[in-house]
Amino acid sequence: MITLDIVSRQRVEMIDITGEVSRAIAASGIASGLALLQVPHTTAAVTINENADPDVARDIVMELNKVIPFDDRYRHGEGNSAAHIKSSLVGASEMLIVEGGGPVLGTWQGVYFCEFDGPRHRKLHIQVIGG
Secondary structure (H helix, E strand, O other): OEEEEEEOOOOOEEEEOHHHHHHHHHHHOOOEEEEEEEOOOOOEEEEEEEOOOHHHHHHHHHHHHHHOOOOOOOOOOOOOHHHHHHHHHHOOEEEEEEEOOEEOOOOOEEEEEEEOOOOOEEEEEEEEEEO
16 A cells, blocks of 8 residues: 655645656556555545646635535534535545556546645555556
8 A cells, every 4th residue: 555645735625646646556566457546534535537727626626615615504513514525525535447557547637635624734545456
């Protein structure tokens, strides 16, 4: 297992980690198989989306914040219920196909770490399985 350290700088943000994920997969030495990406936090997530235009990530964050507001009479005492909800909706894991020692992604696709309760120091686990 490979663990990436990620530092978020905003309360809610999408951090493009495509390069780090690609390097981690290459470092595993596995040329063909699968890579499981897993976020071990309940207020963060991982997703795949367009990384050619940064406005896409900004639009996703903007809409998530509209649909799931920070303050909405939540009962959870820590004050971060919106982050928990966003994390559940986006998801804590992604599976990537590995071929040629790297992830198989579409032309416009990138891997994003989604911070919903930052800024924080976070982790992303990657398990590469040959096959």
